[in-house]
Amino acid sequence: MFNYGILNYTLIFRQFYSSYTKRAKKSFKKEYRNKVNDETSNNFKTAKFGSDFYGVPCIELAKKLLGQTLVRRLDHERRLKCRIVETEAYLGGEDKAAHSNATNRPTKKTNSCFMNPGTACVTSIYGVHLMLSISSLENGASVLLRAAEPISGAMEMKRQRALRFQNNISNPLSTIRDLRLHRLCAGPAKLTRALIIGSEFDGNDLTTSNKLWLEEGPEIVAESQIVECPRVGLSISAGEWAEKPLRYYILGHTSVSQRHKDCEKKLLIASGVLSEDGKLFLE
Numbered sequence: 001m002f003n004y005g006i007l008n009y010t011l012i013f014r015q016f017y018s019s020y021t022k023r024a025k026k027s028f029k030k031e032y033r034n035k036v037n038d039e040t041s042n043n044f045k046t047a048k049f050g051s052d053f054y055g056v057p058c059i060e061l062a063k064k065l066l067g068q069t070l071v072r073r074l075d076h077e078r079r080l081k082c083r084i085v086e087t088e089a090y091l092g093g094e095d096k097a098a099h100s101n102a103t104n105r106p107t108k109k110t111n112s113c114f115m116n117p118g119t120a121c122v123t124s125i126y127g128v129h130l131m132l133s134i135s136s137l138e139n140g141a142s143v144l145l146r147a148a149e150p151i152s153g154a155m156e157m158k159r160q161r162a163l164r165f166q167n168n169i170s171n172p173l174s175t176i177r178d179l180r181l182h183r184l185c186a187g188p189a190k191l192t193r194a195l196i197i198g199s200e201f202d203g204n205d206l207t208t209s210n211k212l213w214l215e216e217g218p219e220i221v222a223e224s225q226i227v228e229c230p231r232v233g234l235s236i237s238a239g240e241w242a243e244k245p246l247r248y249y250i251l252g253h254t255s256v257s258q259r260h261k262d263c264e265k266k267l268l269i270a271s272g273v274l275s276e277d278g279k280l281f282l283e
Helices: 004-047 058-064 154-165 172-178 188-194 236-243 261-270
Strands: 069-073 079-090 120-125 129-135 142-152 212-215 226-229 247-250
Touching: 058 079, 058 142, 069 142, 079 154, 079 188, 129 188, 142 154, 142 188, 142 247, 154 188, 226 261
Parallel strands: none
Antiparallel strands: 069 079, 069 212, 079 142, 079 247, 120 129, 129 142, 226 247
């Protein structure tokens, strides 16, 4: 004889278990979401550089940025990180190579350069390439991030860089060389493409942004490691400013976009590594 009491008990148990499971899952998701948000918020507060870091003269900031870590957050789990190895200072005002020099006041193109120190300035070159700069203390002054060394998320960086060559297979050898790990961000346009930094980041405050910021790098770059040389790719209209040593990079780093051997030699002589005639001093 069939026992209907057992059937009723089973149905009640299943209903209770189903209801309990749904509540448990909902509670777990809420707790997990709150935990992730708290951890993310705490990391942002402690890891990012504040306004004091950026609130210095342009040349000082250009040197301070060397060795620091640039972070591009894609979502809660994915972050692209690279170490800055090359910068250029654009002093605004009388600097004829600076975008802000033409008007010496904010325009649609240069407005972010006149904002608070630590503001991201994303500019377009020839309507094709994007470059990322960071505003400094002076009006209209900013530091261009020229090159960086990938630290984490290299596969995603490589994928983003590869999209550029999708419709251009005329020179596959150059493509392979360009996608080597240490060359992924070896140039201002390469850096923005690899880190997926678009024009929407122009004007973002790097001290508060949850998608793009800077934090302390793995090691301090000593003054004796910083090469000072003229900036790259300036037009004739820059005049004498084209020869001023306002580009800075870490000596011997393979991710630097272009080396300046004469300035490297001067640095090594000044550091006591080489003699005036270029011979190596041995201890």
